[in-house]
Amino acid sequence: MIDNQELEHINSETVNRKTLKEITTPVSENLSEFRNFFKETIKSDVFLLDQIINYLLRQKGKELRPTLVFMTANLFGEINNRSYVAATMIELLHTATLIHDDVVDEADSRRGFVSINKIWKNKAGVLLGDYLLSKGLLIALENKEHNLLEVQSRAVQKMSEGELRQLKTAGLFNMTEDRYFQIISEKTASLISTCCECGAVSVTDDENIHETMREIGMCIGIAFQIRDDLFDYGMDDIGKPTRNDIQERKVTLPLIKALEHAPKRKSAHIRALMKKRKKSTNNIDEIVDFVHENGGMKYAKQTMYDYANKAIDSLNSVPLSPAKQDFADLIQFVITRKK
Numbered sequence: 001m002i003d004n005q006e007l008e009h010i011n012s013e014t015v016n017r018k019t020l021k022e023i024t025t026p027v028s029e030n031l032s033e034f035r036n037f038f039k040e041t042i043k044s045d046v047f048l049l050d051q052i053i054n055y056l057l058r059q060k061g062k063e064l065r066p067t068l069v070f071m072t073a074n075l076f077g078e079i080n081n082r083s084y085v086a087a088t089m090i091e092l093l094h095t096a097t098l099i100h101d102d103v104v105d106e107a108d109s110r111r112g113f114v115s116i117n118k119i120w121k122n123k124a125g126v127l128l129g130d131y132l133l134s135k136g137l138l139i140a141l142e143n144k145e146h147n148l149l150e151v152q153s154r155a156v157q158k159m160s161e162g163e164l165r166q167l168k169t170a171g172l173f174n175m176t177e178d179r180y181f182q183i184i185s186e187k188t189a190s191l192i193s194t195c196c197e198c199g200a201v202s203v204t205d206d207e208n209i210h211e212t213m214r215e216i217g218m219c220i221g222i223a224f225q226i227r228d229d230l231f232d233y234g235m236d237d238i239g240k241p242t243r244n245d246i247q248e249r250k251v252t253l254p255l256i257k258a259l260e261h262a263p264k265r266k267s268a269h270i271r272a273l274m275k276k277r278k279k280s281t282n283n284i285d286e287i288v289d290f291v292h293e294n295g296g297m298k299y300a301k302q303t304m305y306d307y308a309n310k311a312i313d314s315l316n317s318v319p320l321s322p323a324k325q326d327f328a329d330l331i332q333f334v335i336t337r338k339k
Contacts, residue, residue, distance in 0.1 A: 042131075159191060173251070253303065
């Protein structure tokens with residue numbers, strides 16, 4: 001018998017005792033089957049393409065997005081072929097955007113591997129991304145999954161709009177909290193929201209459920225991105241910060257809030273440091289100290305918890321299921337992960 005008590009809220013005292021492997025145990029067999037499904041979908045008889053794809057398949061990430069698809073499906077039914085199609089479409093889209101991002105950013109590495117654009121040059125990276133996007137379209141059409149295609153096409157639109165919005169805002173250095181949330185909702189959260197919605201679509205026709213999971217996914221996605229943004233400034237519970245956002249002049253929530261709280265003269269000085277294309281170690285340390293001293297970290301962290309708990313509250317409205325606690329554990333992992 002399942003206890004019908006409400007799922008607990010997450011806060012700064014919460015300790016996540018489960019690893020991602022433990023959390024994903026209920027869908028581990030599905031993830032294994034998904035990997036085979038994905039590999040079969042993207043194989044090619046073009047030698048160079050097949051060579052790059054084999055290299056790509058070695059770069060296994062956390063598989064958060066297919067996990068969200070399968071865990072959502074488990075909430076409302078049984079994982080089926082539609083669930084695998086949905087997860088594969090999303091992973092194709094996600095992988096394509098990462099490859100294109102590496103080309104745009106001229107990145108040298110991805111997930112501990114030398115980046116594809118570094119080895120095979122930008123043209124190959126762009127073409128591989130295009131190939132993966134086309135495969136996503138084809139698998140949807142071949143399986144007559146027009147609903148899944150519609151949901152994911154909206155995500156592609158939002159992600160593109162978010163990237164362009166961020167590009168314009170970064171150039172003008174006029175980031176506000178409202179703009180920040182709009183950008184991360186489009187760039188990051190829209191795809192995570194799509195994972196949850198597509199997982200629901202794969203097992204039920206109930207549009208109310210689709211909407212609920214879309215909203216839950218949006219909250220998870222926003223919390224996920226804030227966690228990423230906190231990494232750059234360092235936290236007590238994470239490893240060595242990268243400082244990439246600071247070096248690349250990206251203005252994120254911790255800095256936005258600190259700039260609001262600090263005296264105008266000090267804020268103007270920090271803005272000038274952020275605008276520098278090449279920052280010294282002392283410049284970076286000064287920016288990080290400023291964010292900690294002016295409440296930026298505390299505010300961003302609490303906001304992250306608020307969005308995670310909003311997802312938990314919505315999840316409490318979902319019918320009773322053993323999968324509910326599994327899903328809640330995954331939400332907790334998203335905001336307590338170390339990288």
